[in-house]
Amino acid sequence: MAKKQKTAEDFIQHLYIHMNDVDHFVIFSGLSLKQFVNAVDPIQNLLLLKHDYEDGLFNMNTQFDFIPGEDLKKFVKEMADTKSDLCFVDFLKEKDLNNLTPLEQAELLYIGHKKEPIHSPFFPKLSNRYVYYSSLNDKTTKIYFRFLNDYEALVSNVYNSLIKEKEGNGSFWRRKSKEAIPKIDPLVLKAYRPFIKEGALLSLYKMEKPNNCYGIEIRTLSDYDYADEVWDDLNFILKQSYDELIKIS
Numbered sequence: 001m002a003k004k005q006k007t008a009e010d011f012i013q014h015l016y017i018h019m020n021d022v023d024h025f026v027i028f029s030g031l032s033l034k035q036f037v038n039a040v041d042p043i044q045n046l047l048l049l050k051h052d053y054e055d056g057l058f059n060m061n062t063q064f065d066f067i068p069g070e071d072l073k074k075f076v077k078e079m080a081d082t083k084s085d086l087c088f089v090d091f092l093k094e095k096d097l098n099n100l101t102p103l104e105q106a107e108l109l110y111i112g113h114k115k116e117p118i119h120s121p122f123f124p125k126l127s128n129r130y131v132y133y134s135s136l137n138d139k140t141t142k143i144y145f146r147f148l149n150d151y152e153a154l155v156s157n158v159y160n161s162l163i164k165e166k167e168g169n170g171s172f173w174r175r176k177s178k179e180a181i182p183k184i185d186p187l188v189l190k191a192y193r194p195f196i197k198e199g200a201l202l203s204l205y206k207m208e209k210p211n212n213c214y215g216i217e218i219r220t221l222s223d224y225d226y227a228d229e230v231w232d233d234l235n236f237i238l239k240q241s242y243d244e245l246i247k248i249s
Contacts, residue, residue: 008234011205012162016230018199026151028141029227034076039157043090044069049112050087053079061098062105087112087133091126099125115142122146139227152186159184159204163214182214182248192244198222201237213249217242
């Protein structure tokens with residue numbers, strides 16, 4: 001019997017990812033704000049450079065709103081349905097905002113306006129590890145990573161969370177046995193960077209055999225310049241053979 005062709009709905013999640021390792025940024029499509037915040041190392045505070053959030057705190061020196069760590073969950077929940085662009089950087093302490101020079105503040109404004117830095121996206125006084133810019137119209141999220149290895153940590157944590165959630169809906173004994181839940185290591189993903197630098201679709205699904213195993217199909221999409229084209233052509237893309245298959249067991 002011929003093997004049934006999988007459709008988009010047969011997968012748990014699709015992620016379009018395109019890495020620029022020279023400039024230390026990665027473009028995602030299919031990644032939510034909640035997934036980002038939950039998957040990276042705990043964020044202390046957020047400095048909002050572009051947003052429509054109304055409950056942030058105000059910093060007098062920079063004239064920017066910011067989100068303290070204790071309000072982060074509320075911020076993520078309320079921004080889940082935003083129709084506006086969102087841009088922020090993380091930072092450690094509010095007093096660091098008060099030490100930013102006018103030039104540094106201008107560089108932050110430029111990032112929020114142009115989606116790219118004038119010089120570096122990383123500010124020594126803020127010790128930021130990320131610059132985050134999401135656009136609903138473009139269906140993309142652009143993230144600058146101070147440490148590019150944080151990219152693999154982010155994606156592996158997103159997938160491991162999805163797998164854990166999927167397995168949690170199974171039997172009582174599976175929920176009791178955390179050791180039985182498959183996980184992917186960030187180092188495994190790092191081996192596939194050449195595909196990500198070309199632009200690729202990563203599609204997670206539960207494999208029929210062997211049991212308790214998941215797969216990530218990787219399809220290089222170097223011919224696609226815009227993420228919305230990927231989603232428009234998704235079922236057509238999935239009919240093409242994948243370039244690589246990562247098995248998670």
